[in-house]
Amino acid sequence: MSKVDLKSPFTPEQEKVLLGWTKKYPYTNLGLIEALRSVQDWHRMITPEAASRVADIFSLPFNHVWGVATFFPTFTRWKTGEKRVGVCHGLSCYLKGSDKAEKCLEKTLGVPKKQATPDGKLSWETMECLGACEQAPALLVNDRLVGPATEEAIAKLKDLK
Amino acid sequence: MTKILTKHFDEPKLHELETYRRLGGYEALKKALGMERKALQEEVVKSNLRGLGGAGFPVGFKWSTVPPEDKVPGPRYVVVNCDESEPGCFKDRVLVTRAPHQLLEGLLIASYVVGSKDSFIFIRGEYQNQYDILEKAVAEAKAAGLLGDVNIHLMRGAGAYISGLDTALLETMEGKKAWPRQPPPFPTVAGLMGKPTVVNNVETLSMLPFIVREGGEAFAKIGSAKNGGTVLFSISGHVEKEGVYEVPMGTKLRDVLALAGGVKGGKKLKAVIPGGTSMPPLLEKDLDVALDFDAIKAAGTMLGAGGMIVLDETVDAVEVAHNIERFLTHESCGQCTPCREGSNWSERILERMLEGKGEKGDTENLARVGENITGKVICALGDTVGMVTRAWTSKFPDDFKKRVPNNG
Ligand code: SF4
Ligand code: FES
Numbered sequence: 001m002s003k004v005d006l007k008s009p010f011t012p013e014q015e016k017v018l019l020g021w022t023k024k025y026p027y028t029n030l031g032l033i034e035a036l037r038s039v040q041d042w043h044r045m046i047t048p049e050a051a052s053r054v055a056d057i058f059s060l061p062f063n064h065v066w067g068v069a070t071f072f073p074t075f076t077r078w079k080t081g082e083k084r085v086g087v088c089h090g091l092s093c094y095l096k097g098s099d100k101a102e103k104c105l106e107k108t109l110g111v112p113k114k115q116a117t118p119d120g121k122l123s124w125e126t127m128e129c130l131g132a133c134e135q136a137p138a139l140l141v142n143d144r145l146v147g148p149a150t151e152e153a154i155a156k157l158k159d160l161k
Numbered sequence: 162m163t164k165i166l167t168k169h170f171d172e173p174k175l176h177e178l179e180t181y182r183r184l185g186g187y188e189a190l191k192k193a194l195g196m197e198r199k200a201l202q203e204e205v206v207k208s209n210l211r212g213l214g215g216a217g218f219p220v221g222f223k224w225s226t227v228p229p230e231d232k233v234p235g236p237r238y239v240v241v242n243c244d245e246s247e248p249g250c251f252k253d254r255v256l257v258t259r260a261p262h263q264l265l266e267g268l269l270i271a272s273y274v275v276g277s278k279d280s281f282i283f284i285r286g287e288y289q290n291q292y293d294i295l296e297k298a299v300a301e302a303k304a305a306g307l308l309g310d311v312n313i314h315l316m317r318g319a320g321a322y323i324s325g326l327d328t329a330l331l332e333t334m335e336g337k338k339a340w341p342r343q344p345p346p347f348p349t350v351a352g353l354m355g356k357p358t359v360v361n362n363v364e365t366l367s368m369l370p371f372i373v374r375e376g377g378e379a380f381a382k383i384g385s386a387k388n389g390g391t392v393l394f395s396i397s398g399h400v401e402k403e404g405v406y407e408v409p410m411g412t413k414l415r416d417v418l419a420l421a422g423g424v425k426g427g428k429k430l431k432a433v434i435p436g437g438t439s440m441p442p443l444l445e446k447d448l449d450v451a452l453d454f455d456a457i458k459a460a461g462t463m464l465g466a467g468g469m470i471v472l473d474e475t476v477d478a479v480e481v482a483h484n485i486e487r488f489l490t491h492e493s494c495g496q497c498t499p500c501r502e503g504s505n506w507s508e509r510i511l512e513r514m515l516e517g518k519g520e521k522g523d524t525e526n527l528a529r530v531g532e533n534i535t536g537k538v539i540c541a542l543g544d545t546v547g548m549v550t551r552a553w554t555s556k557f558p559d560d561f562k563k564r565v566p567n568n569g
Contacts, residue, residue, distance in 0.1 A: 025314055026236075026279050027354055032336025033319050037286065045480060058336070071338040071494075072319035074286055086287075090248030091438050091484050092397040092470055128488055129248040130287050133468070134393065134403035143289035 081123035092133035207377030209389030214362025247437035249468030268367035314560020385411025388453035440554035478557035500543030
């Protein structure tokens, strides 16, 4: 254990959390997606090193974990901001001006999509239907719906702590 | 109009156990636990409850395909599918937000019938608010001793639309890529970790307390033939009042639209997508179609998950088709070549049409690509790719003609 810990990209507390995910459900592997979600939260992305350590903890081949980490849109190979902002461009949101919201996000945050602001606080991206089509164009911050992506709502993102 | 799921939605604190119980919540569970499991299943068969996550499969029958414990011993599971992510669909989010205990009660009834001691709620990761609500509701129910010997586990997805398809959902839960499985075996025989598993949608399970309380026949009477009870429509797009509306199965499209205040700004209706963007649209002339699984099929489309999108006359069918194909390309799991490549081709053809670079024969190409996918892939997403282009090109030929210079 200690030998592996030295190489671990995680803090001892984080190691504990990951181990917790292996025990949370009736089968070890049922916790893998949640474990990777934790890694994404901590590192704002999934690196091969992190995936490799997760693979060790779950006793899975690296290829398996890397395959999963590269399959799901929640996991990124680019570093997101601390606040990850998503705007939906599904049909209902498109009909209500998601294009305009995207332009407004780019202008207000001053970075293109999938790139964090220089202070690392914020990043934005387009997302597929967020299940909030009645609040189109739906705006999400760290998996929490914040309502329609109006100019005012987007302007407020910069004040998020 | 009869309401089952949204009956108490005016109660301010319906999401709290105390309120839910004051209104008779968990009485059905008590009644269920005093009944024979077989008898309960019979009630559900009698109710004509259909799976409301999109497939419309009769729920009682689905449960009956779980092998009996003496034939296949060992654990069996119930999994709640709370992963709606098709554009237009948001009723499960509203149900979980407003009435989490209604879902839990339904889940506990189903767990008893199926014999599940570990039951799961798989919720899309983007529903963090709803996850918190459910977590609190489960804790409340547990503290009140309502869970009995059932463990309810919450588990989040990671942003893939395909995870909402039952077999892909099970793969996701098992910590794998969300690649749909090719049945048979069906999940009720070999589901989570190869064990018999019933996967039911949030809305479906939320109907169970009513069915147990009032009886299957009472539920069946509310709906239309072979389509019991009510159904929720989530309505968005160009309507006056977007939101979730509950109506008896078989209600006419015209009446459902009226509930949402009709087309916004008094404009003319161009089309209604009835059940989520992969469903072929209905037109003005279809306003008298009855909305249940069977009648709508006769009208050439599907009820899906009740995600209704209303489009006014200003909308261009090519833009719509492009938006949907872009979505499907993004969400194709990549397992079958015809789907992976064909969705992408369809998107690109539509993209060049939008850019004014449409070529002669593009509309036919779209049809050809679609035909080469349909029936040659593992899951319904691939079939949808062709269905979408076929529907939009055939219903709005003029919009497509305009995009192809010199098409004659
Ligand atoms: S049809 Fe498409 S989404 Fe379905 S399994 Fe095949 S590649 Fe995946
Ligand atoms: S289409 Fe944007 S939230 Fe559904």
